[in-house]
Ligand SMILES: [Fe+2]
C-alpha cells in the first residue's frame with residue numbers, strides 16, 4: 446500500500462517504495478476544481494496509485510495528468526488512467542506530445558503546453574517551463590505551482606532508499622551520493638550535464654520554490670533557490 450503525505454495544502458504525495466531497486470516512486474495528486482495527477486508511475490503501479498488517489502478524490506474525476514518527460518515512471522500508466530477517468534487529458538511539452546506520447550501511451554491527444562504557459566486548475570496556477578535535457582530527455586519540462594511555491598521537479602533531487610516523506614534538512618548530499626553511486630554501475634550517465642544545464646537550473650532557482658517535490662525521495666521544504674543552486678554545483682562536480 447502506498448503512503449500518502451500532504452506536502453502543501455491540497456497537494457498530496459503518494460509514495461511506493463520498490464525494494465528491488467531501492468527507490469521510492471512518488472506521484473502527486475493536486476486536489477482542486479480540476480484535479481491534477483503529476484506522474485502516473487509505471488503500468489504495474491496503476492492499481493496501487495489508483496487505490497491511493499481514491500483515498501483522496503473520486504479518481505474518475507481526474508482532469509489533468511502531467512509529467513516531465515516520456516519514460517515509464519513518468520507516464521507509463523497514462524492509457525490506463527485515461528480509460529479509467531474519461532475527462533483526463535495529458536499535459537506535456539510539444540516535443541513530448543509529438544515525438545512519443547500521442548503515439549505510444551495516450552488514449553486521447555495530449556495538450557502541449559508552451560514555455561511559460563499557465564494552467565489554472567481552480568485555486569492553483571501551474572506554470573510550465575520547458576527544460577530540455579533537465580533532468581534528462583529532449584522533451585523534458587517542469588510544472589511550478591505559483592501560489593504554494595511548489596516545484597514538481599521529476600528526477601532532479603533523486604534520492605535512493607526508504608527516506609522520510611518530507612524534510613527541512615539538506616537533500617542535495619543524498620542526491621550527490623546517488624549520482625556518484627550510479628556513475629559506477631549500469632545506471633551511469635543517468636542525467637546529462639550540457640552547455641545549457643546551468644542556465645536552466647538557474648531559471649528554476651529564480652522561481653524561489655518553497656517546496657521541492659522530486660519523483661524519487663523526500664520532498665524538501667525550505668529555501669528552494671539555494672537548494673537548486675547547490676544541486677547545480679553537485680551535478681557539475683560529478684557529471685561535467
Ligand atoms: Fe526520468
Ligand SMILES: [Fe+2]
Nearest residue numbers: 518599600660
Ligand atoms: Fe524518474
